[in-house]
Amino acid sequence: MVAVDRGRYTCQVGDASVTAMRARELGRKSVVVGDRVALVGDVSGAPGALARIVRIAERTSVLRRTADDDDTTTEGRIERVVVANADQLVIVSSLADPPPRTGFIDRCLVAAYDADIDPLLCLTKADLAGPDAVLGYYAELDLPHVLCRPDTGVDDLRDALTGRISVLVGHSGVGKSTLVNRLVPDADRAVGAVSAAGKGRHTSTSAVALQLPVDKPTWIIDTPGVRSFGLAHVSAESLLHGFPDLVEATVDCPPGCEHTADDPGCALDAWVAAGHADERRLRSYRRLLASRSGDPDPEASPTDAV
Ligand SMILES: Nc1nc2c(ncn2[C@@H]2O[C@H](COP(=O)(O)OP(=O)(O)OP(=O)(O)O)[C@@H](O)[C@H]2O)c(=O)[nH]1
Ligand SMILES: [Zn+2]
Known part of the structure; x- marks a missing residue:
């Protein structure tokens, strides 16, 4: 399942993009981006065709977050599955504008190790500031990283993604949409300007899995809705x-x-x-x-x- 919008699920079947609804037999089970599902009904992908999701395959990994670990109400403590079946968490952080936040990166690392997903640190805007401060902070960790800047392309990042299912997380304004557009030119993710407050403008909305045009099956899952990684569910x-x-x-x-x-x-x-x-x-x-x-x-x- 590659995208969901108001109860309509988009599933990739070969080259076809199939729209599906949940079947009643799924009960309360949630279907999240990355889930492998069984479909019945019209799976042609033709306009207006509608299939039904009848089963969800066992997940190889589950990336979770608590909605907000500041919020001690029941709603705030709800644990949400962000993505299923990913094998790499790409933590996108800009080196400047907005400045890197190691607190956020540390949270993402906890979530990745907890889900048994390999972390990859992707440092953007390397044209604006050097990576030494951030890399120095993680010197004792065996943390793979790639540097991205506007003029050098995204070959290192593409290599690190090839053959895997990667989830991209990062604060608004760090350049995630810019990266996605360079990796998947058809994606057309909205690129926004960073606001004066340095928080970035929220330009993209729904999570979506995109296939990279490379020879091995390769997916990236963009999660623009994930603004923080509440960890209340982690022991x-x-x-x-x-x-x-x-x-x-x-x-x-x-x-x-x-x-x-x-x-x-x-x-x-x-x-x-x-x-x-x-x-x-x-x-x-x-x-x-x-x-x-x-x-x-x-x-x-x-x-x-x-
Ligand atoms: N200097 C510099 N600016 C960049 C780079 N990458 C992206 N930008 C700029 O940073 C701003 C934010 O980029 P986006 O790609 O929209 O960032 P985002 O993380 O997708 O942000 P949201 O869409 O709000 O989630 C845009 O003005 C980009 O042009 C870079 O490598 N260097
Ligand atoms: Zn102790």
Whole structure:
């Protein structure tokens, strides 16, 4: 399933784009972009033809987010499946305009590791600022990255995407639509101007899977609706696995240590003091830990940016 719009699902069957509705037998099961589905009815893709989705295949991966982990109401705690069956999460961050936000990248990394999806850091607007600050912050991680700028094309990114199903996430204005248009010239995603507030203008709306014109089956899933990655559904232990540069230290923590700044004897402080990991990574981890219990949104914190 490649797109959904007001209860109408678009499914790719060979070269045909088939419109389908949910069949009643699906019950309350959700169908999300990336799902492999079984269709019955008119699958010709002819104008006006309508098929029905009768079954959803077992998912190989599920990328989730909580709607908003600041919101402690039931609605705010609802866990949503963003995309099914992806094998790579492309975290798109601009190096300037808007400035990179490592807090957001860290959240995405947690979501990727939690879903067992490989992360790829895609740094855009390399013509405006260098990548050293961001790459320095992740120096202890084996994090693959690509740099994109207007004049050098997107060959490195295309190579990293080929043969995979990749989800693109990023704040508004980082240049995601620009990348998608260069990778899939037919996509025609709206490119907007960054607003004076640096927040970017919300120009694109619905998630969609697009096939890249390369020789292996290759998909990118653009998720313009995903503005943040609430992690309330991720356990404290899984959260720590989003910080592979810190996780090793915790074997020396006292039993029951929750690794907060208030935990006496938490081994993470000594680990960072000894120079094994960047102190800002520990602060970021503790902010995320706190955000899950309803404390102020760490993404709003100015210390979030490098
Ligand atoms: N200098 C520079 N500007 C870029 C680059 N890539 C994109 N831009 C500009 O950044 C602005 C935002 O680009 P978009 O592609 O619309 O960003 P987006 O992430 O899709 O934003 P939304 O559509 O709001 O989700 C546009 O004015 C682009 O022309 C780049 O590599 N360098
Ligand atoms: Zn600890």
